[in-house]
Amino acid sequence: xxxxxxxxxxSRDRVTIRFAGDSGDGMQLTGTQFTTTxxxxxxxxxxxxxxxxxxxxxxxxxxxxSGFQIQFGSVNIRTPGDAPDVxxxxxxxxxxxxLGDLPEGATILVNEDAFTxxxxxxxxxAENPLEDGSLKAYRLVKQPITTLTREALKEVEIDSGSKDRxxxxxxxxxxxxxxxxxxxxxxKWLEQKFAKKPVLVDANHRALKAGFHFADTTEVFTSxxxxxxxxxxxxxxxxxVMGNEALALGLTTAAVKAGIPLFYGSYPITxxxxxxxxxxxxxxxxxxxxxxEDEIAxxxxxxxxxxxxALAITGTSGPGVALKAEAIGLAVMTELPLVIVxxxxxxPSTGMPTxxxxxxxxxxxxxxxxxxxxGIVAPATPGECFTMAIEACRLALTHMCPVFILTDGYLANGxxxxxxxxxxxxxxxxxxxxxEGNGPDGVLNGYQHDPETLARxxxxxxxxxxxxxxGGLEKWDVTGHISYDPQNHHHMCELRAEKIQRMVVxxxxxxxxxxxxxxxxxxxxxxxxxxxxAEELKAQGKEVTICHxxxxxxxPKNFAGALKRFKKVIVPELNMGQxxxxxxxxxxxxxxxxxxxxxxxxxxxxxxxxxxxxxxx
Amino acid sequence: xxSAVVQLKKKDFESDQDVRWCPGCGDYAILNAIQRTxxxxxxxxxxxxxxxxxxxxxxxxxxxxxxxxHTIHGRAPAFATGLKCTNPDLMVWLVTGDGDxxxxxxxxxLHVIRRNLDVNILLFNNKIYGLTKxxxxxxxxxxxxxxxxxxGSLDTPLNPLRFALASGATFVARTYDTDIxxxxxxFKAASAHKGVSFIEILQNCPIxxxxxxxxxxxxxVRKDRVLFLEDGQPMVYGSGKNQGLKLNGxxxxxxxxxxxxxxxDVFVHDSTSESGVLANLLTxxxxxxxxxxxxxxxxxxxxxALMNQVAQAKEQSKGSGxxxxxxxxxxxWTVE
Numbered sequence: 001x002x003x004x005x006x007x008x009x010x011s012r013d014r015v016t017i018r019f020a021g022d023s024g025d026g027m028q029l030t031g032t033q034f035t036t037t038x039x040x041x042x043x044x045x046x047x048x049x050x051x052x053x054x055x056x057x058x059x060x061x062x063x064x065x066s067g068f069q070i071q072f073g074s075v076n077i078r079t080p081g082d083a084p085d086v087x088x089x090x091x092x093x094x095x096x097x098x099l100g101d102l103p104e105g106a107t108i109l110v111n112e113d114a115f116t117x118x119x120x121x122x123x124x125x126a127e128n129p130l131e132d133g134s135l136k137a138y139r140l141v142k143q144p145i146t147t148l149t150r151e152a153l154k155e156v157e158i159d160s161g162s163k164d165r166x167x168x169x170x171x172x173x174x175x176x177x178x179x180x181x182x183x184x185x186x187x188k189w190l191e192q193k194f195a196k197k198p199v200l201v202d203a204n205h206r207a208l209k210a211g212f213h214f215a216d217t218t219e220v221f222t223s224x225x226x227x228x229x230x231x232x233x234x235x236x237x238x239x240x241v242m243g244n245e246a247l248a249l250g251l252t253t254a255a256v257k258a259g260i261p262l263f264y265g266s267y268p269i270t271x272x273x274x275x276x277x278x279x280x281x282x283x284x285x286x287x288x289x290x291x292x293e294d295e296i297a298x299x300x301x302x303x304x305x306x307x308x309x310a311l312a313i314t315g316t317s318g319p320g321v322a323l324k325a326e327a328i329g330l331a332v333m334t335e336l337p338l339v340i341v342x343x344x345x346x347x348p349s350t351g352m353p354t355x356x357x358x359x360x361x362x363x364x365x366x367x368x369x370x371x372x373x374x375g376i377v378a379p380a381t382p383g384e385c386f387t388m389a390i391e392a393c394r395l396a397l398t399h400m401c402p403v404f405i406l407t408d409g410y411l412a413n414g415x416x417x418x419x420x421x422x423x424x425x426x427x428x429x430x431x432x433x434x435x436e437g438n439g440p441d442g443v444l445n446g447y448q449h450d451p452e453t454l455a456r457x458x459x460x461x462x463x464x465x466x467x468x469x470x471g472g473l474e475k476w477d478v479t480g481h482i483s484y485d486p487q488n489h490h491h492m493c494e495l496r497a498e499k500i501q502r503m504v505v506x507x508x509x510x511x512x513x514x515x516x517x518x519x520x521x522x523x524x525x526x527x528x529x530x531x532x533x534a535e536e537l538k539a540q541g542k543e544v545t546i547c548h549x550x551x552x553x554x555x556p557k558n559f560a561g562a563l564k565r566f567k568k569v570i571v572p573e574l575n576m577g578q579x580x581x582x583x584x585x586x587x588x589x590x591x592x593x594x595x596x597x598x599x600x601x602x603x604x605x606x607x608x609x610x611x612x613x614x615x616x617x
Numbered sequence: 618x619x620s621a622v623v624q625l626k627k628k629d630f631e632s633d634q635d636v637r638w639c640p641g642c643g644d645y646a647i648l649n650a651i652q653r654t655x656x657x658x659x660x661x662x663x664x665x666x667x668x669x670x671x672x673x674x675x676x677x678x679x680x681x682x683x684x685x686x687h688t689i690h691g692r693a694p695a696f697a698t699g700l701k702c703t704n705p706d707l708m709v710w711l712v713t714g715d716g717d718x719x720x721x722x723x724x725x726x727l728h729v730i731r732r733n734l735d736v737n738i739l740l741f742n743n744k745i746y747g748l749t750k751x752x753x754x755x756x757x758x759x760x761x762x763x764x765x766x767x768x769g770s771l772d773t774p775l776n777p778l779r780f781a782l783a784s785g786a787t788f789v790a791r792t793y794d795t796d797i798x799x800x801x802x803x804f805k806a807a808s809a810h811k812g813v814s815f816i817e818i819l820q821n822c823p824i825x826x827x828x829x830x831x832x833x834x835x836x837x838v839r840k841d842r843v844l845f846l847e848d849g850q851p852m853v854y855g856s857g858k859n860q861g862l863k864l865n866g867x868x869x870x871x872x873x874x875x876x877x878x879x880x881x882d883v884f885v886h887d888s889t890s891e892s893g894v895l896a897n898l899l900t901x902x903x904x905x906x907x908x909x910x911x912x913x914x915x916x917x918x919x920x921x922a923l924m925n926q927v928a929q930a931k932e933q934s935k936g937s938g939x940x941x942x943x944x945x946x947x948x949x950w951t952v953e
Contacts, residue, residue: 040950185948239947253939263703265695282942283927284934288702293728297695300688300725304668304699307686308707312699330689420949423939461684461700461707464663469632469679471687481634482679 009226014073015179016081019171020098021090022059023052023066026168030088031068032415033172037185039240039417042229043072046528047415048080048601053270053353060114060122065097074228078381078528080414082603086178088171090114090145092123107139107221109174111167113146141220145170152210156203166207173211180226183208234419241418243382243411244271247341248278250389252285255311257390258397258429261286263305265298266315270353271409272343275315295323299340303327306336307470309433309460311393315341318360319350325368328402332372332496334470335447335456337396337403339389340364340374344408346599355599356409358524359575364404365553365582371493373500375403376553380527382411383418388550394429395503400455401496406552408574410601411525434459434466439479444468446480454499456480505551507558512545515565518615521591522572523549523579526602530572533607544611552579555586563589570594570614572607625656632682643794643820644673647741648680650800651710655683657801658808660708667710668697670717673748674741674820677712691722694729697736698919705920708808709736715756716746719775723755730784733812735918737804740777740817745826763825778900778911781815782893788812789896789911793819793834799845799908806910812918819908833906844902846909851883854905862902869898871905888913 017034019027028049039045050067057064071081086107089095091114102108115130129135130142149167156163169186176183187205194200215221241249255262264287266276280289288310292298299314306312314324321328321342331338344360346352364376375395379388385407396403434457439445444466447456459466468480476483477492512534522530527548534546547562549555563569563583569591571580577593584591594610596602630652638644655665665683669675671690678685684707688696697711711729718726718740729736745763746752752765756777760769781789788810792803800818807814819830833842844854844862852862860873861883874880887895888910896912 036948040948042950042952189948233952235952237949237951239944239949241947249943252942256939261703263699265699281945283930284937285939285942286927286931288923288927290698290702292695292698293724296692297698297725297728300692300695301699301702303688304686304696304701305703306699307696308700308703310699310703326689327692334686419952420940420943423943460704461666462663462704464661467662467683467685469634469681469685469687471678471685472689473687 009180010223011226011228012073013075013227014071014077014081015086015225015227016069016071016084017086017088017175018067018069018084018098018101019088020065020067020094021168022093023054023064024056024059025066025090026165027066027068027090030168030172031070033186033189034175034181035070035072035415036189036240037176037181038070038072038227039238040185041181043074043227044077044230044233044417045070045072045240045415046077046080048410049413050600051354058122060091060093060119062093062097062123065094067094067098072227074230076230076232078532079601079604082605086175088175090168090171092119092125092129095129096123096125102138104137105139107141108135109141109143109171111145111171112142113144143174143220148210148214149207152206153203156199156206158199158203162200163203166203169204169207170211170214173208173213174215176208177212177215178221178224180224183212233417236419238417238419240415241383241386242274242413242415243379243385243407244274244343244413245278246383246418247385247389247405247407248275248282250386251279251311251313251339251393252282252287253386253423253426254390254393254429255287256285257426258311258393258431260431261288261310262313263302263310264289264313264315265292265301265305266290267292267295267298267320269295269317269320271345271412272315272317272320272341274412275341275343295320296327299324299327299338303331303334303336303338306331306338307334307461309458311339311397312337313339313341315343317343317345317353318347318363321360321363321367328374329368329370329372330472331402332368332374333472333475335400335496337400339392339396339403339405341405341407343412344406346597352599354409356525356601357574357597357599358406358408358526359578359597360406361523361552361575361578362581364406371497373497374553375399375401375500375503376406377403377551378406378524378549379411380524380548380550382414382416384550385411386418386421390426397429397431398455399453399499399503400458401499406524408525432458433463435463437465445478446470447475448478449495452502454495454502501554503554505554505556508550508556508562509548510545510558510562511548513543514545516543516545517567518544518611519547519562519566519569520544520572520611521547521549521563521569521579521583523552526572526574529602529604529607532604533611536604536608537611542612542615544615549579560587563587563591568592568614570611572596572602572610574601625662627652627656629662630655630682632680634679636680637676638673639824641823642673643743643822644677644741646794646797647739647800647818647820648677650797651681651804653797654801654804654808657805658708664706665708665710666700667712668693668700669712670722671748672714672717672746674712674714674739675717691717691720692725693717694722694725694734694738698729698732698734701734701736701920702923705735705924711736711738713738713740715740715742715744715754715777719755719777719780726780727784730781730786730813730815732919733785733787733916735812735920737807737814738816740815741820742777742817743820743822743826744774744829745822747822747825751825776900777817779897782897782900782912786813786815786912787916788814788913790815791817791819791908791911793830793908794821795834803910806913810913812916833903842905844905844907846886846888846899846907846911848886848888848910851879851885853879853883860905869902
């Protein structure tokens with residue numbers, strides 16, 4: 001190979017790479033390792049795992065392709081990147097599925113061993129794309145990764161299938177060389193993972209090192225790159241966290257801060273199951289997890305736990321929320337604290353379970369019979385799932401009512417560096433159980449509402465003298481007895497709505513000028529893309545203001561005013577315009593909807609282009 | 618729980634709400650029997666909770682001066698699960714009916730039983746939907762003519778006891794609304810059982826299914842049509858005490874004899890038999906209809922097992938708190 005001497009360390013401030021292969025090829029693991037190592041050496045990172053719902057779709061087919069994208073950099077990284085600079089494709093199907101996302105000039109590293117007749121056929125290639133010139137717009141690097149891995153593992157005494165499964169580590173080694181990453185974190189991780197099988201530690205170590213040295217000595221790449229440590233991250237101790245794990249940590253923190261047990265009722269569902277998995281490991285902090293027989297039982301058990309005095313939580317995705325609707329109405333009526341986690345996925349119905357969407361906002365807002373308002377919060381980043389989980393619990397416990405947390409598949413499985421919080425800095429959540437009656441002759445007035453929060457007293461079974469009955473029938477205000485009185489019903493519907501409006505929530509974050517041409521209103525997981533788009537526009541000399549909502553019911557107090565101070569308002573969201581509909585209905589503002597339902601997050605470029613178009617000349 | 622408890626009376630368990638079942642409803646007798654049983658259990662009333670679903674029977678908690686939760690249709694077992702797992706010290710009673718428990722709530726009833734949650738389940742079986750005004754239920758006999766089945770119902774009825782046994786119930790019993798002494802004895806035995814107790818209560822609906830059980834339990838025929846199960850006693854019934862059940866191959870069959878003494882082949886009841894076979898055979902009988910305790914065996918309740926796991930996890934963690942939790946299982950690094 002005659003190439004110019006490698007330019008030892010070309011520096012980049014941000015890079016996006018994507019690993020793609022069969023769902024059995026270990027691409028999620030490879031991506032996660034690359035992410036961890038990058039975070040450890042100080043880069044900011046953001047990830048986007050994209051995997052099929054099928055656990056093992058037929059090998060080599062297009063539906064079986066699993067991908068993992070990461071953007072890492074020395075600057076503030078808020079999205080996993082629009083388009084990869086490098087694609088690692090372990091087979092023809094992975095190449096075919098991902099090629100459309102690559103910009104011209106991108107690098108493609110392929111395992112040419114996998115480009116066999118049958119594999120090409122399964123991917124629908126008539127000709128081998130590595131040889132027919134169809135990839136000439138890209139920098140194609142083809143290497144026999146399977147053969148090279150076998151060669152490197154020649155002396156290891158394991159079966160050939162196990163050897164071939166190490167080829168992802170070879171590819172990872174190549175990428176580590178390309179971006180000048182240390183091998184130690186992954187070597188150490190492998191030692192822990194295969195502690196009981198030293199031969200697998202050895203095999204994987206050899207594969208990783210072989211990939212690294214192969215890239216170094218063969219000069220398959222003309223240059224390699226340095227991405228220096230980020231400088232914007234505040235000092236402190238960090239770890240990487242995914243949204244679902246951060247959420248579980250936040251929920252447990254809230255229970256500890258409230259001084260009551262946490263009860264989590266859940267039924268396995270993509271992409272929310274990991275919340276159950278994580279919480280089931282928190283039992284030492286008095287977390288009681290219950291894998292129920294169905295979604296309905298999961299929420300009902302949680303409400304039973306709330307009656308008993310626990311911090312009651314149920315977690316699911318959209319289809320599960322649909323099943324829980326009647327029970328959530330009971331929590332509204334009985335004014336019990338309940339947190340409902342909805343890790344949204346693409347719908348309707350079963351939809352696209354592993355793909356992301358934000359189309360359950362109106363379901364959270366209105367998806368029950370009768371007038372049954374609930375609080376709604378939405379974290380903006382994976383790490384923020386922690387703080388917003390605590391917020392949802394605080395609101396539910398303070399006001400005695402159900403509160404939704406709307407995250408999504410993108411936040412749930414995406415990862416970012418997370419500064420470890422100091423538990424002592426997190427305020428306590430005040431919970432007071434009634435110990436004696438508050439009515440005449442010491443009886444319990446179970447629906448005597450706090451004048452400020454409109455919370456009703458929480459009198460839990462086991463407390464002498466406060467025996468009382470609750471249920472789904474309408475209640476007399478104050479006494480809590482059953483009532484069919486027309487005026488009382490109207491009054492109670494107003495009271496339950498007012499209770500939500502009384503929630504104290506912080507002002508919405510306004511990023512940019514306080515008034516002007518264009519206000520972009522976003523919510524939930526689109527934060528990173530929207531903010532990055534605004535920054536790119538600013539670099540072009542154009543200005544927009546971002547108003548990102550973390551509280552959707554009630555809306556922050558400063559929101560109405562902000563909407564009126566701009567000539568135009570645009571609402572990008574991963575649904576057909578649900579927040580936009582609420583804004584138009586509630587504030588009479590002629591907001592423009594920018595909907596997208598591709599099962600994927602917004603790309604920065606498409607937001608930049610849309611905002612530019614709306615701004616006009 | 619029993620120490621320093623003032624001796625409570627039936628009246629202490631009556632709430633201030635007017636009871637609103639139809640005149641003559643069997644539910645009154647069941648309520649009466651429960652309120653009479655409660656003082657004998659030695660449990661303070663703040664430690665007792667009644668949880669129900671939807672239906673006539675599910676109004677029950679409103680009439681008990683204990684803690685109570687009238688929930689949504691069919692789901693009472695799930696609410697009871699959350700309550701019991703939060704507060705395992707509570708004595709929890711679950712009140713349901715043939716529609717609430719076996720139709721809309723069949724799934725939850727199955728799972729609360731198989732988990733062996735320490736609750737007492739009272740299933741009022743009147744073989745009809747009452748609160749929705751008279752449609753057939755999952756226990757109605759085939760051909761039942763009701764408002765929704767003018768030409769007769771088509772579905773095969775479900776046997777509640779067989780359902781409970783198949784779900785792995787550790788305590789299974791049947792009683793009926795016109796025998797307060799029998800009901801009280803069964804309720805007491807159920808409350809003493811650790812784990813799930815399932816009690817089918819044969820109940821009359823004078824409005825929509827009057828005489829639901831008279832064929833067996835009417836005073837005139839009861840002695841000949843009901844078999845009272847008693848542990849260690851031969852299965853004998855009849856006004857002359859000269860009829861009984863005996864085993865023939867893999868089935869039980871009726872037999873009769875002359876004289877006072879039951880023959881040796883008349884089967885002796887044993888509710889503690891680990892195998893559920895005998896209990897299952899008994900559920901097939903309608904003439905005579907067996908009442909009493911079909912099965913009672915020991916097994917660890919779900920709530921107890923859960924609390925053991927929590928206690929064990931706490932012990933093993935040696936006081937590790939939130940700060941340790943945030944680090945667990947993760948690589949950490951420091952940004953200067």
